[in-house]
Every structure is written in structure tokens, then in C-alpha cells.
Amino acid sequence: MLRKLLKHEFRATGRIMLPMYLILLVTAVGSNLAGRGMLDGRYHILNILGVLIITAFGIAICGALLMSFVLMIQRFYKNLLQDEGYLMFTLPASVHQHIWSKLIVSSVWFIVTVLAIIAASLVVAYQGGFLRELLDFLRYFLEGLRKLEVSEAFNGTIYLAEFAVLMFLSLVAFSLQFYAALAAGHSQANHKLLWSVVWFFGIQFALQFAGSLLIIGSNELDVFNRLFSHWDPSPTVAIHVGLLMAIGCVIIYGAIFYAITTFFLKKHLNLE
Amino acid sequence: MPVLECKGLTKRFGRTAALDEVSLTVEPGRIVGLLGPNGSGKTTLIKLANGLLTPDGGYIAVCGTAPGRESHSLVSYLPERTAIPTWMTARQLLDFYGDFYQDFRREAAEEMLDHLGIQPRQAVKQMSKGTREKVQLIMVMSRAAKLYLLDEPIGGVDPATRDYILSTIIGNYNPDAAVVISTHLIADVEKVLDEVIFISQGRVALQSTVDGIREEKGMSVDALFREVFKC
Numbered sequence: 001m002l003r004k005l006l007k008h009e010f011r012a013t014g015r016i017m018l019p020m021y022l023i024l025l026v027t028a029v030g031s032n033l034a035g036r037g038m039l040d041g042r043y044h045i046l047n048i049l050g051v052l053i054i055t056a057f058g059i060a061i062c063g064a065l066l067m068s069f070v071l072m073i074q075r076f077y078k079n080l081l082q083d084e085g086y087l088m089f090t091l092p093a094s095v096h097q098h099i100w101s102k103l104i105v106s107s108v109w110f111i112v113t114v115l116a117i118i119a120a121s122l123v124v125a126y127q128g129g130f131l132r133e134l135l136d137f138l139r140y141f142l143e144g145l146r147k148l149e150v151s152e153a154f155n156g157t158i159y160l161a162e163f164a165v166l167m168f169l170s171l172v173a174f175s176l177q178f179y180a181a182l183a184a185g186h187s188q189a190n191h192k193l194l195w196s197v198v199w200f201f202g203i204q205f206a207l208q209f210a211g212s213l214l215i216i217g218s219n220e221l222d223v224f225n226r227l228f229s230h231w232d233p234s235p236t237v238a239i240h241v242g243l244l245m246a247i248g249c250v251i252i253y254g255a256i257f258y259a260i261t262t263f264f265l266k267k268h269l270n271l272e
Numbered sequence: 273m274p275v276l277e278c279k280g281l282t283k284r285f286g287r288t289a290a291l292d293e294v295s296l297t298v299e300p301g302r303i304v305g306l307l308g309p310n311g312s313g314k315t316t317l318i319k320l321a322n323g324l325l326t327p328d329g330g331y332i333a334v335c336g337t338a339p340g341r342e343s344h345s346l347v348s349y350l351p352e353r354t355a356i357p358t359w360m361t362a363r364q365l366l367d368f369y370g371d372f373y374q375d376f377r378r379e380a381a382e383e384m385l386d387h388l389g390i391q392p393r394q395a396v397k398q399m400s401k402g403t404r405e406k407v408q409l410i411m412v413m414s415r416a417a418k419l420y421l422l423d424e425p426i427g428g429v430d431p432a433t434r435d436y437i438l439s440t441i442i443g444n445y446n447p448d449a450a451v452v453i454s455t456h457l458i459a460d461v462e463k464v465l466d467e468v469i470f471i472s473q474g475r476v477a478l479q480s481t482v483d484g485i486r487e488e489k490g491m492s493v494d495a496l497f498r499e500v501f502k503c
Contacts, residue, residue: 087356
């Protein structure tokens with residue numbers, strides 16, 4: 001059922017994001033052309049046009065980033081908490097599947113947006129010989145990788161995997177903050193959006209307060225020194241431990257918001 | 273086994289009891305009118321049967337199971353508002369229902385859409401409010417469900433559309449299933465009902481067959497409704 005939810009969620013969001021990427025690509029090509037003589041000052045009209053095209057590219061970058069953020073919130077709000085919720089919550093799918101479909105799709109769009117912006121920037125930067133320089137860089141990079149020892153290559157791969165997991169979980173946790181506040185706010189009878197804002201800041205305050213207490217308590221009890229006094233890891237291991245601890249923290253942080261979201265959608269759903 | 277069963281079902285909103293100790297059963301093969309004035313608890317009961325609300329007390333079961341993921345595949349629900357995504361085209365809507373419901377009869381839905389002159393590429397947002405309601409009803413009635421829960425299907429539409437909606441319900445429901453129609457427009461639905469449940473201020477005031485009312489009370493359901501709910 002999750003697969004079907006994902007299919008329709010991608011269909012619902014792709015109709016907005018794909019044209020956004022097309023605009024990004026077109027303005028990137030335009031900016032590339034603008035950089036090839038339109039801005040050299042010979043013709044005033046071409047100068048203005050060049051500046052406008054480059055400005056449009058900047059706006060397209062901001063628009064794509066903003067749109068993936070707005071879409072993340074809007075899809076959860078409109079598809080689950082507004083009128084469409086009557087259809088969605090009576091499908092033979094669980095609340096968990098609904099939440100994961102929204103989380104996965106919004107995270108994918110965040111990642112694709114960043115990749116699209118990088119690709120568009122490469123298009124803007126493309127000049128004669130650029131492709132050769134890029135290939136040279138890749139060749140140099142691969143040669144560097146070949147010179148690595150097995151342990152370095154292994155650790156490097158694991159670092160990348162840990163970093164990718166951390167990034168993905170951070171995106172999920174980021175989205176869940178908003179989902180939790182919206183789900184809690186919409187359990188109220190009236191002023192649902194206002195209550196959502198109140199819940200958002202309320203949860204943030206509570207978590208920061210709890211986090212501060214935890215850090216102060218850990219310092220007071222000298223927890224870290226006691227834990228690590230008999231352990232002196234190598235820098236390689238220390239980086240792994242640091243990344244894994246960061247992943248653990250993000251999972252706990254996200255799990256709190258996930259629990260709040262599922263609790264309100266399961267037990268206190270209150271569609272208008 | 274009843275397709276819908278409630279025992280002592282209670283739902284409160286703050287201090288107000290929207291449903292208070294409601295007990296009723298709906299058997300398969302029956303078309304049941306859930307009748308009551310505005311605010312009597314009809315929509316709350318239907319939402320509880322769909323798992324859109326959680327009861328504060330008592331018991332509710334659909335085909336023997338508590339409302340949830342399993343019961344959703346057995347119930348075809350028409351909400352009182354347009355819930356189909358307006359950005360979808362008619363074809364995408366058919367895909368959507370076909371993907372999620374194994375009992376969805378795509379050919380029947382396509383035939384009804386064609387009868388209304390709706391093109392597969394036409395987006396829901398391009399349709400009039402009345403057409404959207406008809407399309408939503410077509411999707412709901414194109415399922416071979418065990419229980420159809422129709423919340424105010426004829427509220428706010430013109431008499432010709434009412435006739436269309438009622439004929440669509442009668443012509444397409446699974447005969448082994450039960451149909452629950454919530455409405456306060458009694459005269460329009462009376463002719464299609466087998467049974468009625470009168471609900472007043474969150475309590476069941478009467479559950480009887482339509483024939484029983486005519487024989488015992490010597491009056492139509494509409495006349496009895498006006499007498500029971502006289503202001």
C-alpha cells in the first residue's frame with residue numbers, strides 16, 4: 001500500500017516540481033548565453049536582458065528551494081487535514097503509511113532540488129573547454145581514489161554512507177517538526193492553523209528546554225569523562241562514533257515528532 | 273452477521289455528547305435511512321464507522337471488525353463534502369480508486385462518466401460543483417463494497433440531480449451489501465428505503481422497517497419524521 005501511496009504522491013507533487021526544474025534549466029541555459037557577450041556593455045538593451053535572465057535564474061533557484069519546502073507542508077496539510085483527508089484516511093492504508101509516503105516524497109524532492117540546482121549551476125558555468133576540465137577533474141579524483149589504501153577506501157565509503165543517512169534522516173526529522181505541529185493543531189475544534197503555530201513553538205521550546213537540561217545534567221555528573229576516560233579512539237574511529245551519535249540524536253529527535261504526529265492522527269483526528 | 277453494529281456508542285465534543293449510548297445494527301441487503309435534523313449526530317456516527325473519529329465509549333464494528341485499515345476495504349464512503357483531489361483528471365481518479373480498492377469496477381465507473389459526458393482528460397477542478405458531487409458518487413458506487421455509507425448525498429443539489437443520485441445508488445450498489453443514507457430530506461429518499469433509523473440529539477429515537485411504519489403508524493416516514501421532530 002505504501003508503494004501505491006508513493007506513486008500518487010509523486011504524481012501529485014511531480015506536476016509542480018518538474019515544471020519548476022524545467023524553468024531552472026531554461027533560465028540556466030539563458031544565463032549561460034547571457035554570460036557570452038550580452039553583458040559586455042556594447043548594447044544597452046542586451047545588458048538589461050542579460051541581467052534580467054541572470055536574475056530570473058536566481059529567482060528560479062530560490063523558487064525551487066522554496067517550492068520543495070512549501071510542498072512538504074502543503075501536501076500534508078491539504079491532503080490529510082483538509083477535505084481530501086476524508087478520502088485519504090478511509091483508504092485501506094495505515095496512518096504510518098500515510099506519514100511515510102509524505103516524508104519519503106518530500107525528502108526525495110529536497111534532494112532532487114539540490115541536485116538540480118548543482119546541475120543548473122554547471123550549465124551556467126559551462127564554457128568552451130569546461131567539459132574537458134570537468135573530465136580532467138573526475139580523472140584526477142578517480143586516480144586519487146586508486147592510490148588510497150583498502151582501509152582508507154573502506155572508511156571513506158562508510159563515512160559517505162553515514163553522512164548520506166544523516167542527511168536523509170535530518171530531512172525526515174525536519175519535515176516531522178511541521179507535521180507534528182499541524183497534526184496537533186488540527187485536533188482542536190477551532191483556529192486550527194493558529195493552534196498549529198502554537199504547537200510548533202511549544203514543542204520546540206519543550207525540546208530545547210529538555211536538551212539544555214540534559215547537557216547541564218551531563219556536565220554536572222561528568223558523564224562524558226566517565227564514559228570516555230578509558231577509551232582513546234583513533235581519529236578514524238572517532239569520526240565514525242561522532243557520525244553515528246549524530247544519527248542517533250536525529251533519530252530520537254525525529255521519533256518524538258513522529259510519535260506526536262501518529263498520536264494525533266490516530267486518536268484525535270478532527271477533520272472539519 | 274450485521275455489517276454495522278453499535279453498542280452503547282458515545283462520542284463527546286467537549287461537554288456536549290454528539291452521540292449518547294447509541295445501539296443499533298444494520299443487516300446486509302438493506303437500504304437504511306439514517307434520519308434526523310441537523311446536528312442530531314448522523315455525521316458523527318458515520319465518521320465513527322469510518323474510523324475518522326475515535327469513540328469515547330461503547331463499541332462500533334463494521335463487518336465484525338473495529339473501524340480501521342481492514343474495514344476501509346469493505347466500506348465505500350461518500351463524505352458530505354467533495355473530498356476527491358481537484359487537480360486530478362477523471363482518468364487519474366479512476367487509476368486512484370482502482371489502485372487502492374480491489375472491488376472497484378472501472379468499467380462501470382467509465383460507463384457512468386461517459387453517460388455524464390465527462391472526458392477522461394477533464395480535470396475535476398474544471399467541473400461544476402454538481403458534477404464533482406456526481407463524479408464522487410460514481411466512484412463510491414462503482415465499488416462492490418459490503419457497506420455503503422452515504423452522508424447527505426442529496427443535500428444541496430437540485431431535484432433533477434437528486435433523482436440522478438438516487439438512481440445511481442439504486443442501480444449500482446452491491447445487492448449483498450447494506451446502504452446507509454444519512455439525510456434530513458425524507459420525502460426524496462423514502463421511496464428507496466427498506467429501514468429507517470431516527471436519530472435525535474445523539475440518541476436513537478426509532479429503528480423500524482418502512483413497511484412497519486406504514487402498517488403500525490398508518491403514515492409515511494416523512495409524516496412520522498415531521499411528527500417526531502416537531503419544533
